[in-house]
Amino acid sequence: MKRHVPTRATVVRAGRSTTLVSLESWFGGQILAQARTAAIVDAVGIPRDLLPDTHLWVMARLDAQAAEELHLRGWEPYDHRVPSARAA
Numbered sequence: 001m002k003r004h005v006p007t008r009a010t011v012v013r014a015g016r017s018t019t020l021v022s023l024e025s026w027f028g029g030q031i032l033a034q035a036r037t038a039a040i041v042d043a044v045g046i047p048r049d050l051l052p053d054t055h056l057w058v059m060a061r062l063d064a065q066a067a068e069e070l071h072l073r074g075w076e077p078y079d080h081r082v083p084s085a086r087a088a
Contacts, residue, residue, distance in 0.1 A: 004059035014051035026062050033067040043075035
């Protein structure tokens with residue numbers, strides 16, 4: 001697999017433990033991936049009920065064929081600047 005690269009994620013639905021996100025650079029954002037809600041809340045600092053439609057940066061393996069292979073990590077608030085790539 002390739003290294004993790006920064007990509008923009010959009011929260012679609014935020015549950016108590018699991019949040020569904022869309023990654024615009026992975027299958028055009030058409031397939032949702034699961035993430036830990038606590039990790040996203042910690043990254044953006046807003047309550048779970050305000051997460052839908054929130055944009056974030058996340059490091060992902062975009063060559064993944066399934067959501068489980070994305071290995072999402074390093075959530076950061078989205079501020080229009082691409083964060084520096086971190087080692088995989």
